Amino acid sequence: MSNFGDIVVIADQIQNDLRPITFELLGAAQTLAEKLDVKVRALVMGHNLGNIPQELIHNGADSVYVVDQPELAEYTTLTYRRAAISVIESFEKPPHIAICGATTLGRDLAPRIASHFETGLTADCTELDIGDYQHKGKADPSKVGTYENCLYAIRPSFGESLKARIVGPWKTPQMATARTGALIPFATDTTRTGDITPITVKFEESDFRVKVVETVREVSDAMDLIQAKVIVSGGFGLGGPEGFDVVKDLASAFKESAVGSSRKAVDSGWIPYSHQVGQTGKTVRPVLYIALGISGAIQHRVGMSNSSTIIAVNKDEKAPIFQFAHYGIVGDLYEIAPLLKEQFKKSIAS
């Protein structure tokens, strides 16, 4: 047995549906747990959670702590905060690591938990790992030393085309949020078993200071960008909103495909924000990413550079996107996109 506390994964669920990030967190947590020789505990909060705890076990949790109470039917910061802190404080040993999705839920909740425990939290990680860290700071002699088995929270340092590894071995839990689409999900195994522990949380009057009046969910039958296998994205080079017809048309040549965009196209009002890929949009890692009329600014790149294959079409041979795309065509997207569609159909589909 290891001396460390376990790893806690805070499940991300909306309307009793586990979000893909949860499986990715569990996948990463299992890899970390193996290195540390500890277990992965999932924490799930909500109401009428049904089969979700079981699903968490099948997807990589060794045990599950469930807070299933009517007060948690809808996410609110203060109720979920109370529940998460209560559960973590009930553990016999403080967790070594606690991770959360960098979703609108996780980014709202995790900082409150970290602040409560006065511990470090690294935002929006794209990789998590375990390793040693040697601190040599002169200004803070009390921290100097070599620390083993720290959480390596790795994130792009935006606008600076750097990756940074953040460590914080002095406090527990060592915390991080991870971006959707960046970590490799656990491969589901329905034969896995594990303990499921229900916990009842006592709320305080002040936990209900914020009331949810209404939750409006976008009804969209379009493929979710994050789950799409092929993404065709359009940028400012489209020249106008009608350009997205060409983007959509090319996307229709593929199964499980979706339409993405650069921020400049979103800011121009050509397509809704939900399609935006990049630093302030979504992180995607499809099998194929086709960029039409996108220059490849760093803020766009960090959202899509993990795609398995990237094809860029740009009329400017010097466009930065050609530095990291795998295949590029120099030319007018309006000419190339229909040809691509035709050629994919002709030479592959048949």
Add this chain to the structure above:
Amino acid sequence: MVNGYKMAVLIKQVPDTSSAAGVNPDGTVDRARAKRMINPFDKYALQKAIETRAAHGGEIIVISMGPPPAMEVLVEALEYGADAGYLLSDRRLAASDTLATAYALYKAVVYLKDVDIVFTGLQTTDGDTAQTGPQIAERLDVAQITYCETMEIVDGRIHASRIIDGGIQKLETAAPALITVANSASALEHKKFANVHKVKALSRDKAEKEKRIKTINLDDIGAEPERVGLLGSPTVVGKTWKLGEKGGSCQLFKGDKPSHEVELLVDALKGGDTGVEEYVA
């Protein structure tokens, strides 16, 4: 009804990475040469405060934590219409991570006394964590609304909508509260701000504005020095490295016969291990 709201808006000065100045060809920022600007989200935060004051009266105090040049963003905020500014500047704050930053800013808010609403940007373009706001809210023990798109106050209740994954959540709460303001991604929002800017460019007299801005340090706000800076930060940057340059590995097809280039490209994808073929409809 409250007689106006006392509002604090937290604004940070960040390097302007959208302008070429100070951005090296490899994308790294040379902070000495880079232009400086107000963090874009913090403008939206300020805008919400200005709208709230227009509807209900009150006072807007902007706070920035940073080295002396951060004075510039406070001056700019006063130009937009903020009433007063505080520059929290202290060498002991250097290298603060979000936990330490949030502690210092929390102390500054408490120092202002009886603040009803704290506005922050959703996130900064340099730190880019979106953590500072919620961490301040935790210390203040107040309600928070993150990713706020719209808000108004009706009969003393704050009604707000926040972006959530897959939709919008409409919330209701009361002051005191902390609100982190998102860019609603609509160009309209931008235009509205442009108007506010014009209308509220009250005073072009820099010296007059600087009179309304006070520089304060850790001792003024009663912050414990060991809880900020390197000493008070539970995280440090262990190592940095350049994003893997795949430079040069791009197979570029160019020529004057596009249909031929396209054919070559698609052929290159055939029979390989890219997995693309599986998804052609």
